[in-house]
Amino acid sequence: MKCPHCVHLNPEGIKLCLNCGHHFQDTNQDPNSLFYEFAHYVDMMPLKERSVEPKFHNIFSRVFRKHSELEADRLFIVGTAITTPKIEEVKETWPKPWLFARVFLIALIAFIGMYIGVSVFRNINFLPGLIIIGAFAVPFTTLIFFWEMNAPQNIAFYRIIYMVLIGGILSMLVALVFFNLLRHIINPITIGMVEELAKVITVIWIVRDRKYKYILNGLLVGAAVGAGFAAFETAGYALRSLLTGDVLNLYSTILWRSILAPGGHVAWAALTGAAFCKVQGDNNFELSLLRKPAFFLVFILVVAMHALWDTPLKGMSPFGHIILMASSWIIVFLMLRIGLKEIANKKWRIAYEPTQPTQP
Structure with a gap:
């Protein structure tokens, strides 16, 4: 099957071009559905710059389409020395993730099977x-979304697993060290400060060698560390409920922490990771980078949202948490847009900036 857009030869039976992602068959979408009405409204919102246009309904347009195993296999081979594309080959348009929805469905089926076995x-x-499974399902699903949105495709999936496990436990251990030092002044503000600082220290440790230098890389690495932190924390709270004999509280803990997981540790660590990669760029790590407003303001914002999340105010749960979760993702999509514009700018500089003449 030859793609009409990029002339790439594809195997028979697939729905999307393996090179450019062009869909070979038109899908029948109901224009009157609430989702597409809302998506159309978002797309019509005015933006000052439209070089990288965030088409809301296009981002999720492939979720409900059929995909072959070959398409999934192609996603899992990116990020190696052979399969990482050059920056000139990276598309600066918004990716269209779909695998995260399949991962969630698989995890949900597995959790239901475990629930049947117990109940x-x-x-x-x-x-x-x-x-x-209950602790990892939603954080890992959210992480897969960030992985698919990583347009440079320069981080292999086995590295993601490493970041989730090692980064998650390392950030928790760093947080415990800080909590031990501040054990006499534990409050929502110090909790937010300690946990976000622990996660960002872990993220900086991972990206310090400049291999992951793009803003989108920072989003992904931060999301991986945050997913590990969130999953391990949820598993701990669930085990506490189990040891007290309160099975209903066990299910309630897993349910509510899963619903709110995308807007908590995963999104917060992703934002601070993106902010750090933005200020570091192609430079070596220096402590002075942490004082730059582009990072410091994002870190303070994340700490403030975390502190509000843990504040025992009346009405904060669950409506306040939902508002904070929505606010986090508004900033996440803004950071995604900045990251895609960064790719576009780097491609432009490579293509149009004059090269320095070679000295004799």
Whole structure:
């Protein structure tokens, strides 16, 4: 099947071009649906600069389409020395992720199976799996979304697993060190400061060698560390509920922390990771980078949102948490747009800036 857009030869039976992503068959979308009405409204919102246009309904347009195993396989081979594209080959348009929805569906089916094993067959051997899958399902799904949105495609999937596991546990251990030092002044502000500082220290440790220098890389690395932190924390709270014999609280803990997970640790760590990569760029790491407003203001904003999240104010849960989650993702999409514009600017400089003459 030859793609009419890029003339790439594709295997028979696939729906999307493996090179440019062109859809070979038109889908019948109901223009009167609430989703597309809302998406159209978002697309019509005025923006000062339209070089990288965020088409809201286009971002999720491939979620409900059929995809072959070959398309999924192609996603998992990116990021190696052979498969990482040159910056000139990277598309600066908004990616169209879809794999994250399949990952969530698989995790949901697995969790339901574990739930049946516990509640119907009364087999406690299913409890560890139920806690692990319940804790990791939504954070990992959100991470896959960030991975698909990483337009440079320069981070291999096995590196993502490393960042989730090692980055997640390392950030928790760093947080425990800070909590031990500040054990006499524990409050929502210090909790937010300690946990966000622990995560950003871990992110900086991962990206310090400048291999992951793009803003979109910072979003992905931060999301990986935040996903590990969130999943391990949820598993700990669920285990506490189980040890007290309160099974209903176990399910409630997993449910609510899963619903709110995308707007918590994952999004916050992604934002600080993106902010740090923005100020570091192609430079070596220096402590002075942390004082730059582009990073420092984002970090303070994230700490403030975390502190508000933990504040025991009446009405904060769940409506306040939902508002904070929505606010976090507004900033995430703004950072995604900045990251895509960064790719476009780098491509422009490579293509049009004059090269320096070689000295004899």
